[in-house]
Amino acid sequence: MTNTTGAKIRDKQGNTWLYSDTVKDHFFNPRNILFAGEEDKYDADAMGRVGSPACGDEMVLWLKIDPKTEKIADCKWQTFGCGSAIASTSMLSVMLSENGGMTIEDALKLKPQDIMERLGGLPNRKIHCSVLGDKALQAAVNDWYRKTGQHDKIITKGAKIIDDKLNITDHDIEEAVLEGAKTLEDVQKKLKVGVATPEAIPEIEQLIRFYSEKYYGAE
Ligand code: FES
Secondary structure (H helix, E strand, O other), X not given: OEOOXXXXXXXXXOOOOOOOHHHHHHHHOOOOEOOOOOOOOOOOOEEEEXXXXXXXXXXXXXXXXXXXXXXXXXXXXXXXXXXXHHHHHHHHHHXXXXXXXXXXXXXXXXXHHHHHHHHOOOOHHHHHHHHHHXXXXXXXXXXXXXXXXXXXXXXXXXXOEEEOOOOXXXXXXXXXXXXXXXXXXXXXXXXXXXXXXXXXXXXXXXXXXXXXXXHHOOX
């Protein structure tokens, strides 16, 4: 993958640490950021707040939504996350509000890879930073659904238990993959436990493949 100046920003394993010009632009000039102290003045219709278990960082995203069309009329955000989280969320906020605003239904279909593409890529170790904005968006949309009484639409991504002896869930596997695990052994190392239920291994391996493809694309 190359950026606009042709510099290589990510090899197949995502091992380089170079950032694209677009990432740098959004980091140095973040769009739609809400500065501390301005929260009360911004009359948002919905708000989502999430923290990243991977690094302890927090992301807050506010939405103004047209109640008739359910299009995102405006979007603001704040984060304690790193430069990659700032650039990714800045780009996400542009994508949500450009061309008259996305419907919230379309916004929920955005994948981390869509943001990554617009940014010209991110090093693999920074992909979990881009997921932060995505999760805050989902929390904000749930807040909107709750406030507007659309309870049947609330997204409940409940964790599924994969290994019932050790209570390993699909969320644990997802976090391990976001922290760089690529194999069953890597996942066991990240979780600091082995797998107690051998029958769970095929499902764990399937989830590793699923999340690897979701966040890092097909090999
Ligand atoms: S947001 Fe925590 S390292 Fe990027």
